Amino acid sequence: MESLYIKDFLNFNFLSNIELSNNNLLFIKSHQNYENNNYISDAFIYNTQKNKTYKLTSVKDASLVSWLNDDTVIFKSSLRDEELKSKKDEEFIDYSLFYSININGGEAESLFNIELExxxxxxxxxxxxxxxxxxxxxxxxxxxxxxxxxxxxxxxxxxxxxxxxxxxxxxxxxxxxxxxxxxxxxxxxxxxxxxxxxxxxxxxxxxxxxxxxxxxxxxxxxxxxxxxxxxxxxxxxxxxxxxxxxxxxxxDSNKYAIYFADFIIDNDNKEKIITVMTDMQKYGLNENGSFYLIDESNNINLLYHYDNGIGNMIGTDCSFGGGKDIRVYKDKIYFVGTENENAHIKYLDLNGNIKNITNKQGAVNYFDISNDDNIYFIGFRDLKLEEIYCINNGLENQLTYFNEDILKDKKLSIPEKISFKTNNDFEIDGWVLNPIDYDENKKYPAILDIHGGPKTAYGEIFFNEMQVWANMGYFVFFCNPRGSEGKGNAFADIRGIYGTIDYEDIMKFTDIVIEKYSNIDKSRLGVTGGSYGGFMVNWIIGHTDRFKCAASQRSISNWIDDFGTTDIGYYFNPDELGGDVWNSFEKLWEESPLKYANNAKTPTLFIHSEEDYRCYQSQAFQMFTALKYYGVEARVCLFKGENHELSRSGKPKHRLRRLKEITYWFEKYLKLT
Structure with missing residues (x-):
């Protein structure tokens, strides 16, 4: 068996956009091209009768791939027509060029172009x-x-x-x-x-x-x-x-946040509209949507109150592309729902009955349903990367093996689950990865990894950076504190109390891990996280010195500044933090990590992107400047041309540099010399 190295993720394949037509399953496979610093994406077909997979296009940048008819696929690709390229540059016009290709053979042909993006x-x-x-x-x-x-x-x-x-x-x-x-x-x-x-x-x-x-x-x-x-x-x-x-x-636009809507035929053979939406009255902007039926007279009736998030909210750094995670099929609505540490496919019928279709540990990203009621999905199982699976009569079978050889000879650490209860009986779930080639007679450094959101969750699926660190001789531990997805709206609701109960949960989890795993050297602890996780890293270094170093990624440090510079600050902050800069200035400052930066002693690396409009770069620079001002060692690595999605869909060279920066920072402070 071989170790998993930082650079190995460049070999991973990513699957997305799964769509069925008769016996043919259409999807996109993408991989990273390090030399050209981009992604190669092409359409593939899996024939469900022949159990055969073949490549359909060779354009390297296929997108918006869908069926034109049962034998023909349509897709968007970059401009290859020199006349159109010249016209675009000279006349400042966006063009979208679409092609068609017959799945039974032949080359892609130009279908039409639109003077819009x-x-x-x-x-x-x-x-x-x-x-x-x-x-x-x-x-x-x-x-x-x-x-x-x-x-x-x-x-x-x-x-x-x-x-x-x-x-x-x-x-x-x-x-x-x-x-x-x-x-x-x-x-x-x-x-x-x-x-x-x-x-x-x-x-x-x-x-x-x-x-x-x-x-x-x-x-x-x-x-x-x-x-x-x-x-x-x-x-x-x-x-x-x-x-x-x-x-x-x-x-109308006065009451609901609507996440999904489609037509459905009810039990009386009448057409209705089924929606997923919320009025946000009880839990604010992050309130999960419930299912409603709307009749021809616009009467809105609750079909099913769903307390968890729709879609896969289980975090990973090994997914790329999009697809459908909710569909109406016959008289039911099928959807991916995140519950605890899993994302399952479920269905809801028009009588309000709900049932799990998948039950295995892991996460489903996207799916489609065949005419014979088989369900095909892209998902994570065990510690594997993405593959396509089929559910037939309740039995789940793996159909593709694009990533099988990449990890089969790699050493991987199996997550060990640890749970505990808070003082109000909420259960907090977390996991520990042991160092590869663990020796019970040795002491090891450890890394705490904090997820973003906060309304996402960790699970027992493959997470590359954590496995890399386990291969390098670290314990890695991570949990889903209050504020996370998967345990209902009440569990996820931390409005106005960011940095309080969530911080308590993470610190208690850290205490439990250190106590249970006596081979962790508690003098060599590191902490990292991105987005909300970056906020929490900034908060942690201003409230405790227990970590020897930290890596704060795409973080928040100052809610006052965030209000007017980001794409969501003007509505997120009043809802989630409890006010705006005019009516709640002191409250926003109280919940800002920057206020406590003068207490920080922890050497901290800041990873940020120049075009991150969700957490603007000023957030990292303010925290960095504060640490430098008070004589604390700090470093910023700012990625040009990247945004908030750097760790998930950034350019290959940038993703590699990001992971190297964080890893070398930990190596510098946590490894014995």
């Missing part, structure tokens, strides 16, 4: 498509004027902000930009807007000439609530599509 696509038929694309309000107005090119060339050097949020992490500047929904008729080469220019379309569903949209419409300030609109497109092949469009507001 397309971010989602649904094929109604071979000539008609619903397209969600970025609409730049100011630019599109200027394009109608004669001096557009002169204006566009001048504007390259400027960004103008007049609304909030003015940027969004992993997207960039969003001021006066909206995700707008269009109908595109390929035969007519006609693009028709369905939604208005100020409406941001979160998601949409199509059925029988009806389009159901979750929308956030705003000027000046985006709201945390959303609305549900239904558009009737009577004849998609009619040239006057826009004149045939009707609009109906199902839910």
């Amino acid at each position: 397309v971010i989602d696509l649904y094929a109604i038929d071979e000539d008609n498509f619903l397209i969600k694309a970025v609409y730049d309000i100011e630019r599109e107005k200027k394009r109608k004027e004669d001096n557009y090119l002169e204006w566009a060339k001048e504007e390259i050097d400027y960004e103008v902000f007049d609304e909030i949020p003015f940027w969004i992490n992993n997207i960039g500047v969003t001021n006066k930009k909206r995700d707008r929904l269009y109908h595109y008729n390929k035969k007519e080469n006609k693009l028709t807007a369905i939604t208005d220019e100020y409406s941001n379309v979160h998601s949409f569903k199509y059925k029988d000439h009806k389009v159901l949209c979750i929308i956030n419409s705003f000027t000046d300030k985006s709201l945390t609530t959303s609305e549900l609109r239904l558009y009737y497109i009577k004849d998609i092949n009619n040239k006057d599509v826009n004149k045939k469009k009707e609009e109906k507001i199902i839910i």
